[in-house]
Amino acid sequence: MSYVWAFLVGGLICVIGQLVFDLTVFTMGHVMVLFVVLGSVLTGLGLYEPLVKFAGAGASVPVSNFGYVLTSGVLKELELIGPWGALAGVFELGGGAIAAAIFFGFLFALLTRAKG
């Protein structure tokens, strides 16, 4: 059952992205930035966490999840250590994924020959 909800919710989030791309002059980079900010704002409103609980990877695979984990990290550290947590908490939960993207991204690009 978890697969069905992941497929439906993940798919629908991408449909919204596709519509924004097709109906505006935004590039795909703009759409990705928009979704990260939306994920962050929805987290602030307390709406993204229930979506992750409900849809699993359907909510945690789209880039909007970056906004969710970065904002959640800030909230967690604000509670634990106070004002410094607003900065120190940013990469607490999302740091692993960003490190993976930088490390694997660089590694695979090194191993690949440029086209043409």
Add this chain to the structure above:
Amino acid sequence: MAQTKEQQKRAQEEYQRLARRHRPRPPLLRNALLAFLVGGAISAAGQGVLNFFVAQGLPPDKAGGPTAGVMVFLGAFLTALGVYDKIGQVGGAGSAIPITGFANSIVAAAIEFKTEGFVMGMAARMYQIAGPVITYGVTSAIVVGLLRFLIAGG
């Protein structure tokens, strides 16, 4: 007239913007359906990875990190093989919005600028899309996090 690469690129981007404004309406329904199928399939694959980590004994709220790591790895790997760009031609936002698309944006840009050197080419340009995503993500997280903490108390 001699143009720097930067100017050429900017002119190209400007042209693409103009062209997008004047092109015939894209096949909305078809694009949306393909984005749904590809994005849904990638999310379902992510669910498989998540379920695997949970089956290994990780609590569900701790399994998201390693799942993201595996998906990023797969996105980077498939980009290096040249497969992900093909998926992207079909899936549009369905392949760009998932975290695999984030990895793809890094690897694709890094490969493209490899000829300009390993430092100011590859390492600098690989953040062409990832940079804005991280910058706006971090800024938004701090602002939204502080606002929520001050208004709702965490």
